[in-house]
Amino acid sequence: MDGIKSYVLICGGANCTSAHKDEIVKKMKGKIKEVGLKTEVQVLPKGCFGLCEEGPIFVVYPEGVFYSHVQASDINEIVVEHLLNGRIVDRLLYKGIVGKNIVTSLNDSKIYKKQTRIVLKNCGVINPENIDEYIAYDGYMALGKVLTEMTSEEVVEVIRKSGLRGRGGGGFPTGLKWSFAAKAEGKQKYVLCNADEGDPGAFMDRSVLEGDPHSVIEAMAIAGYAIGGSQGYIYIRAEYPLAIKRLEIAIEQAREYGLLGENIFDSGFNFDVELRLGAGAFICGEETALIASIEGERGMPRNKPPFPAIKGLWGMPTILNNVETYANISQIILKGVDWFRSIGTEKSPGTKVFALGGKISNTGLVEIPIGTKLREIIFDIGGGIPNGKEFKAVQTGGPSGGCITSDHLDVEIDYETLIELGSMMGSGGMIVMDEDNCMVDIARFFLDFTVDESCGKCTPCREGTKRMLEILEKITTGNGEAEDLVKLERLAYVIKDTSLCGLGQTAPNPVLSTLKYYEDEYKAHVFENRCPAGYCHELIQYFVADDCKGCSKCVSVCPVGAISGVIKQQHTIDDDKCIKCGECLEICPFDIIIKK
Amino acid sequence: MKSLEELMKLKEETLKKINLDSKKNGIRIVVGMATCGIAAGAKPVFSIIEEEVGKRKMKNVEVHMTGCIGICRFEPVVEVYASDGNKTTYVYMTEEKAMNVIDEHIAKGNIVYEYTIGAYEK
Numbered sequence: 001m002d003g004i005k006s007y008v009l010i011c012g013g014a015n016c017t018s019a020h021k022d023e024i025v026k027k028m029k030g031k032i033k034e035v036g037l038k039t040e041v042q043v044l045p046k047g048c049f050g051l052c053e054e055g056p057i058f059v060v061y062p063e064g065v066f067y068s069h070v071q072a073s074d075i076n077e078i079v080v081e082h083l084l085n086g087r088i089v090d091r092l093l094y095k096g097i098v099g100k101n102i103v104t105s106l107n108d109s110k111i112y113k114k115q116t117r118i119v120l121k122n123c124g125v126i127n128p129e130n131i132d133e134y135i136a137y138d139g140y141m142a143l144g145k146v147l148t149e150m151t152s153e154e155v156v157e158v159i160r161k162s163g164l165r166g167r168g169g170g171g172f173p174t175g176l177k178w179s180f181a182a183k184a185e186g187k188q189k190y191v192l193c194n195a196d197e198g199d200p201g202a203f204m205d206r207s208v209l210e211g212d213p214h215s216v217i218e219a220m221a222i223a224g225y226a227i228g229g230s231q232g233y234i235y236i237r238a239e240y241p242l243a244i245k246r247l248e249i250a251i252e253q254a255r256e257y258g259l260l261g262e263n264i265f266d267s268g269f270n271f272d273v274e275l276r277l278g279a280g281a282f283i284c285g286e287e288t289a290l291i292a293s294i295e296g297e298r299g300m301p302r303n304k305p306p307f308p309a310i311k312g313l314w315g316m317p318t319i320l321n322n323v324e325t326y327a328n329i330s331q332i333i334l335k336g337v338d339w340f341r342s343i344g345t346e347k348s349p350g351t352k353v354f355a356l357g358g359k360i361s362n363t364g365l366v367e368i369p370i371g372t373k374l375r376e377i378i379f380d381i382g383g384g385i386p387n388g389k390e391f392k393a394v395q396t397g398g399p400s401g402g403c404i405t406s407d408h409l410d411v412e413i414d415y416e417t418l419i420e421l422g423s424m425m426g427s428g429g430m431i432v433m434d435e436d437n438c439m440v441d442i443a444r445f446f447l448d449f450t451v452d453e454s455c456g457k458c459t460p461c462r463e464g465t466k467r468m469l470e471i472l473e474k475i476t477t478g479n480g481e482a483e484d485l486v487k488l489e490r491l492a493y494v495i496k497d498t499s500l501c502g503l504g505q506t507a508p509n510p511v512l513s514t515l516k517y518y519e520d521e522y523k524a525h526v527f528e529n530r531c532p533a534g535y536c537h538e539l540i541q542y543f544v545a546d547d548c549k550g551c552s553k554c555v556s557v558c559p560v561g562a563i564s565g566v567i568k569q570q571h572t573i574d575d576d577k578c579i580k581c582g583e584c585l586e587i588c589p590f591d592i593i594i595k596k
Numbered sequence: 597m598k599s600l601e602e603l604m605k606l607k608e609e610t611l612k613k614i615n616l617d618s619k620k621n622g623i624r625i626v627v628g629m630a631t632c633g634i635a636a637g638a639k640p641v642f643s644i645i646e647e648e649v650g651k652r653k654m655k656n657v658e659v660h661m662t663g664c665i666g667i668c669r670f671e672p673v674v675e676v677y678a679s680d681g682n683k684t685t686y687v688y689m690t691e692e693k694a695m696n697v698i699d700e701h702i703a704k705g706n707i708v709y710e711y712t713i714g715a716y717e718k
Contacts, residue, residue, distance in 0.1 A: 105683045
């Protein structure tokens with residue numbers, strides 16, 4: 001029997017028979033036939049498995065999956081999920097099989113094995129609303145060490161030697177930034193924290209602030225000592241209410257303990273931190289716009305130079321670092337430069353946190369040493385692409401970044417390699433895409449975001465991105481013309497070269513990178529009126545193939561009544577009515593409905 | 597805070613108090629309560645564990661909320677640090693499953709294997 005791919009063994013003992021086995025067998029066979037697996041699956045009654053109290057029992061080979069207490073109502077799920085789609089129905093698994101030799105701790109799981117936790121070391125471990133627990137995990141030891149044993153020059157030197165680079169995306173050496181501000185003259189100097197996390201799909205900073213707020217506060221105080229500043233501001237978006245609440249609690253507790261305030265550790269050093277809430281404008285993640293927003297002005301970027309380290313908040317020397325950058329500081333102070341440099345790469349020591357999202361099995365936060373291969377992140381830690389789909393690309397850097405294709409899965413990730421590939425590290429969003437994602441539409445999505453978020457101060461960004469979006473909308477709706485592709489690319493380079501700030505300078509990246517790697521998809525849209533991924537609605541059509549059995553299941557699920565036909569005869573889809581929801585294709589038991 | 601010694605003392609005292617390492621005889625239960633965990637339903641899970649541990653007057657059992665542990669897919673997540681220092685990660689938790697964990701694991705010391713991460717991880 002060459003065609004048989006699976007065997008379903010059903011317990012035929014007396015006890016199981018009494019547990020409605022016959023009804024179940026009949027229903028199972030019926031459903032298998034219905035979904036067209038009759039020639040591939042064989043149902044075999046078997047002798048007693050000796051676990052009558054667990055019956056009726058089903059064993060599915062070749063996997064050897066053991067289901068217990070199967071009810072008639074569970075049959076459809078086993079057939080469709082397991083036999084048809086190859087996904088084991090966890091909830092019906094015989095519980096005794098979940099043996100003692102499985103992984104019971106996250107720390108031993110595949111997800112964790114390749115991670116190194118520096119920034120996230122306390123997240124998910126300590127109670128973030130209790131300063132004592134942070135202290136129990138060496139919290140504020142680095143601040144104590146700095147204030148009692150080191151000069152401010154020594155602190156700057158340690159951070160410079162550690163090679164730590166800005167984790168907000170730019171990758172500027174943190175120690176160098178601090179040294180500029182330390183040398184600059186000013187009555188007051190300011191320490192700012194950029195917690196205005198705005199990339200679609202990125203939530204690293206929120207997690208750090210919600211899980212370990214003191215790590216950022218402690219690092220800001222250390223930075224204050226290093227540059228000679230006594231006031232810090234955390235600029236955080238109002239959309240993060242829980243992070244704000246936990247920061248407020250943390251600041252209050254630190255003040256109570258005298259870890260913020262005057263004469264900290266009896267050293268004569270004063271430092272305090274306040275929150276400034278942003279209204280969620282993406283532009284306020286740009287440093288000069290963020291400073292303008294704190295000053296009470298409209299959040300718009302300013303010309304550089306002068307750089308904030310020389311002339312920043314209220315015209316005073318200011319350092320601005322990202323949440324994740326700060327979360328590294330106290331451990332570098334405590335464990336030393338050599339320890340930090342032993343992790344990551346020569347040019348970019350340490351780790352980077354990524355927010356894994358999109359078409360990936362294990363969505364979540366991962367912290368990996370810089371230099372880890374993309375393949376390891378997506379397939380080993382992330383568990384690969386769900387539903388047996390093919391990996392297509394991964395988008396890093398959000399609206400400022402680009403796509404990395406399957407050809408580059410073995411590239412070791414750091415700031416430089418990603419830029420070479422036409423993307424960027426960005427703040428750490430990593431959106432995985434599979435074969436169903438249309439790359440032209442992805443570019444359109446990010447452009448739509450930047451058009452919304454452009455502050456309007458400079459013309460290339462305000463007008464240019466809007467024109468690019470119009471062209472992309474033309475292409476994805478099937479109205480693209482050959483010259484649009486030329487215009488799109490030319491416009492992209494003009495915007496890149498002439499925009500005032502990082503938002504505009506990087507906004508064309510999603511377009512340029514998809515044009516570079518997926519030019520054929522753009523061409524298919526423009527010249528063949530076809531979306532190869534089958535995503536762009538205006539360019540796809542649903543058909544019923546000729547050998548329709550006329551079961552009429554599709555008719556019952558179609559929300560707009562676009563399908564017609566007599567039972568047991570050929571059905572047809574009215575393309576004018578069809579809204580391309582795909583429900584009919586999902587339900588068709590014979591795979592007769594085709595998407596083109 | 598006036599000196600490093602004062603900070604060290606506080607650290608040692610807290611370490612003794614919180615059941616985080618094997619030196620202590622107690623059990624520490626943490627529930628992931630960042631935005632992601634709460635959105636997935638961690639609040640009722642946390643409440644029922646806290647309530648039940650209080651009701652049963654379980655000594656040496658601490659219940660805490662914590663931040664995001666990074667495994668969004670598995671939320672709500674509850675982790676149990678046993679007195680021997682071993683940690684168990686329970687995933688996709690519900691109020692009902694939390695009660696089972698208290699009955700079996702916390703009260704009797706039997707890990708509920710079918711709720712642990714290994715039972716779900718592919």
